[in-house]
Amino acid sequence: MLRSAIAVVFAALLTCALAAPSFAEDEASGHGIPGMSEDGSILISQLDVDTRRRVRSLWSRIVCACPKENWSKTLTNCPDGCADQQKQMVLFAVRAGQTDEQVLDQQLTNFGPKVLAEPDGPIPYVMPFVILFAAGGVVFIAYRNWSRSAASRPRPAVNASDAELDAVARELEEIG
């Protein structure tokens, strides 16, 4: 029964994996853009390379204020027309010579503190590494306790050398 079940699982997963690309012709669906752009809007393609890069960097630091996105996307991955006005604000501000901080302050003034895609303070940046080091500490303490426990147990009369362990490992490889 288990083998039959596993065979069914194989078939299902293979079907999913193989069917998906065959459906994936050059067509999909996405979000929408309404209407036409206003005259006077700036095209990012009209900017020089460094300014374009600066604008995209700013877009990645600003959260899309579209109500339906619910503060879940940055301007970078919010291609909807509803984000166009916010993106144009950034473009106009940059072209007017404002610094990054001034651009972000303008966004804060217009949309509130949630518009910034960065935490206020170091805790979210630091805490994961604190967790990693704490976990490392636990592993270190466990390993030290194991080592002490192993040292207190009687050892075999002969310690295997590296060459002997190497030979054993090769034999195990041959066995599989």
Add this chain to the structure above:
Amino acid sequence: MDYIDFGRWLERGAFALAALTVLLGVMGALARDRRFVRAARNSLVLGGLAVTGAAAVLVSAFFRSDYRLEYVFGYSERALDPVFKFAGLWAGLQGSILFWAMILGLIGIALAWSFRKRSLDPSGRRLEPWVYVVFAAVQCFFLAVISFVADPMAPISPDLVARMGPSGAPGGVPADGSGLTPLLENYWMLIHPPSVYIGFILYTVPFAFGTAALISGEFSSYWIRTTRRWTLVAWLFNTNGVILGGLWAYEVLGWGGYWAWDPVENASFLPWLPATAFLHSVMIQERRDMLRVWNSLLIAATFILTIFGTYLTRSGIVSSVHAFASGSVGDWFFGFLMVLIAVSIFLIFLRMNRLRSASTIDSVFSREGVFLLNNMVLVAIAAAIVLLTLWPKISNDLLGNPISLGVPVYNLVCTPFFILLLTLTAIGPSTAWVRSPTRRFVRNLALPAIVSLPLAAGTLHLAYVTIRGGDQGDPVSLAQHIYPTGIVAFVGWWIITSLAYEVWRAVSATARATGRPFVGSALRVITGNNRRYGGYLVHVGLAMLAIGVVCSSMYRVQSEVNIAPGTKQAVGPYEIEIADVQRDVPVSAYRATRMELDVTRGGSTVASLTPETRFYRQTMYRSEPVNMTIVQIHRQLSEDFYVYFQHMRPDGSALFTIFRNPLINIVWLGWLTMIAGGLFAAAPIGRGRVGLAA
């Protein structure tokens, strides 16, 4: 009795049968009476059939366009394609919980059947009643949510009917539904959610076995073998679901990427991390009878994270376009989560002495040591993602500081962890159990590392210079070439080359020992230990995925292109021209503006793409108009040419955002390789050795 009433009775009946299974299981375990255990098994099967019947009734309501049910009204319409009517079962909150309960019921039937064959095993016999108790208790929760809080068979609300008036709802029943969100009318809707759900739900089985072992004190190898197999199958579906979600986002959302660290994306990924850790550390338990406490924690953590992810999507505590919060469902899930955490911690502490092992890890430079470090990193990644996902909520509610967290923060924090994980993945298979001889360890890794350097450099050159064309679009700094791009590419290739070297050594040793030809020896070696070599293939897939992710992300070229009719625009080595425009074309449920774009390269046409925008008007049943854009992708192994139609401009030109994503298809190939490796590892071939601790 109306068929809807019958469906409701089936829901309540399934809940009653799940509760009965719990009771019978407890009685069977405490009284050690096999009659109660068999009755619990039968009750589990009947409950599974009942909830499946309820789901069938709901699907039937979709196909009948029975808008007496608010759920059917909210996610269907008469013109909807039948396959999407079927997908309506999991499109919304209430239906998704019924779908969850249905899958749980079907898995329960499979579980009962597997025990029917294994009931002669003394260890399995002792575990069986408690497995039913835990499994059915989880079923009780979901069925209780359906019965008391989120019933998909609830009648349509009178307020909604009143708003439509007699013309919209003759006889008090709407004449049509509001339809499925057009964004979801996509073949991925049929594949991705079921895969994610099945993966999540399958984690219930190892959790049931793990908890049953803690309750009964039965810690034999039977438990660990069974748990590992179920976890592997769940892990395969989970992996599939996560990647398919990214692929769906890539084809649909129009921003040229596939992972935005959305809270619900994170929720689908979180259980994968401790599950992966468990699949590694269980090998230590099998071979050396160690880490039983740790493995118990991992199994519990995996299942708890599936409930946590479900809580995130249904509670409204995080902002996500995937979320569908409703009423008090979030409170129920929070309560269940707290119970799970409390019970798991209590049971593990209760059995701590029984779980402790006399064996030790003798050396960090051993397979056990590397697996332990690997586990540590996986758990740290999970903790980091949980923290970052919840931080906006914590900052807002506890610190009084409303914030958002975007992709750059996640990437900044998580990238070092992933690089560490990939490094351990490169090192691990070259280590030996107990202790790795230093010279051998260095030799097994040094040669592949040396070979990986030019391979990584070549990959970067291919992606950046040959495919991307160098400084097209935004420049990439030297620092970015090195970190993370170069480092990830190097470690990715290191994984592949060290595994290739490992396999070559094993096959060569077998060929020498047996005198067989190399190919024959390779077949013998690989098929003789499919668990190991299937795992190696998963690692290769992971390496491919990592290389594809870093190259496609760091070397992506984004261009905003304005094309006037009759003119050509250059985008890197390509030229695009509008061949045809059709505006405001009426289709069944929407009006479309369609383009036909000719994409040429070197004078030859490479693709003809048809991006379009669609406008779904507001109707009596559809409360808001919907605009959406069809993304067009020309796929090649080297790169994707990705076209997103922004809008028409007043002068008649059209504005497009075009992405060129180098080596992005290596990501999907890596995914397929991981799945193939997992299937091969799970296949019932080879010698099926469990290990020394059997």
